[in-house]
Structure formats: C-alpha cells, structure tokens
Amino acid sequence: MPKIVLVETVSTFRHMYAVEIKDEDPIEYALDDITAHVSFDVLGLQEFAQHHVDESIFSYREITEDEYLKMFDKENDYLKEWTAEQKKQFIHKPK
Numbered sequence: 001m002p003k004i005v006l007v008e009t010v011s012t013f014r015h016m017y018a019v020e021i022k023d024e025d026p027i028e029y030a031l032d033d034i035t036a037h038v039s040f041d042v043l044g045l046q047e048f049a050q051h052h053v054d055e056s057i058f059s060y061r062e063i064t065e066d067e068y069l070k071m072f073d074k075e076n077d078y079l080k081e082w083t084a085e086q087k088k089q090f091i092h093k094p095k
Helices: 028-040 065-075 084-088
Strands: 004-016 049-063
Touching (some): 049 065, 065 084
Antiparallel strands (some): 004 049
16 A cells, blocks of 8 residues: 655745835834734735745655545645545645
C-alpha cells in the first residue's frame, strides 16, 4: 500500500508599497506605516507589485489515510460533506 507523506511549506513573497510621507518626517516613518497597516489592514493598504520568492519545506511526516481525512476536514471545514474519494483527489501522485 502506498504511503502518504504530509509536507508543510511556507511561501515567501516580496511586496512593494509606495508610501507618501511629510517632508519633515524621517523615511523610517514609511516602514512603521507599512508594518502597522499590514498587521491590522486599517486603511486597505495595497501593494503595487508582488513576486513569489521561494517555497520552503517547513515540516514533513508520514500519515495514514484516516489522519489525512481528519486533517482535510479540520483545514477545510466547509468541505466536510465531500466524500472521502473527493477529498483524496488532493493527494498528489507523482508519475
């Protein structure tokens, strides 16, 4: 029987923002503004460019089909009504 390996990754993106500050303000004010807005999205701050930099493996481990199905339901609670066969379609099978 084939094994199922759960591989968790973290994606890194580079974002670019343009921030207008007062002439008398230090440039670092723009950094504070970005940090505060990204954390709280107070004013709908939007980046004007985005680029995917990398995807790094965070962790991996062997799991059972039952564990996979339980994780699938936990992470995608809006799809709990799907059949096991529908959920298993997301298991990648390299050729």
